[in-house]
Amino acid sequence: MTTPASPHAGRVLRVGTRGSALALAQSGQVADAVAAALAASGSASGSTASTVPQGFPESAPAVAVELVRIRTEGDVNRAALASIGGTGVFVTAVRQALRDGTVDLVVHSAKDLPTAPESDLRLAAVPAREDPADALCSKDGRGLAELAPGARIGTGSPRRAAQLLARRPDLEVVPIRGNVDTRLGYVDSGELDAVLLAAAGLRRLGRAERISQRLDPSEFVPAPAQGALAVETAAHPEVPWYQTGLAAIDDLPTRLAAAAERAVLAGLEAGCSAPVSALAVPDGDMLLLTAQVTAPDGSAQLTRQLRFPLPGTVAGRDGTGVDEPGSAGADGADNADGAAGIAGTGVDPTAIAALEAPAVAAGLELASGLLADGAAGLMGRT
């Protein structure tokens, strides 16, 4: 008998993913980070045995990752997407694999998740955010201000269309669909002068060089939770073997920012296709939340801001509670602190809800304020 280098040596983490390039990149990057953290936690916790299990090469990672591709009806038949329920069908399909127990975890783009919680699933980790900004990818590297009058800009997002028109009412917004490469292809072919995409998706795909102009997210406020990922698991009553790996990648500032931003959307009773923007950014020991609603034609815009506390460290191992807000000081945004916090609370939904409560309250408060300002009328509902 050999002694494994890590208590998880030889185990396989099954990660469900859609087959798109972006989904595969995101799922692969998260899965690798979880597996690396599990391997490290094994050796860091005093397992000094250096023998690897039989059949494993010396350099093999302690935990193997299996990406399980989930083909959805929306992937097979893109044209029928709207009739079978919009992009929510992608989320539903990968969640089904969790519910069936055929995968351990799935990775979503947090901005694509419906705001309604699912009681049999857990938001098990929210990794540190990628750039939340929107990015203009133009034919000849021009920025928004340099585009010719009447230039044709592709986006499938009513929010991006509205925000573009608010700055440049002369532009022609062209509705487009498809994956990131398809969209960039419209610019390469000359069919469009530019497209607007999430900087995060471009970066994760190694396409950051296609960004002509990063649109300052404090002005061109992005979609709620843009740039953030959501790692979801089934709500097992017992602690899963890979929990320390999830805890290690959880980032508390990102988790709370996404919770607040998504609460804005929920409070406005708006879907992911509504012209709603929200972004929370760390500001000392607070998060500064900005929420914005834009009229579809760009003719009017409402903006509100609110600060809410970013809790410092939470009770680490026992998960019993949360420190006083702000107690972490400048350390509050530190990745390791967030990880330590969720390590204790990661499988306790009540503790997580308590941690997220001030963020959710802030988002709902901003939504109420925007509704009082006339947001429903602006979005085309009265």
Ligand SMILES: NCc1[nH]cc(CCC(=O)O)c1CC(=O)O
């Ligand atoms: N709705 C598609 C989608 N969902 C998440 C991203 C980008 C990655 C992210 O926001 O984390 C994209 C593509 C885009 O908006 O350009």
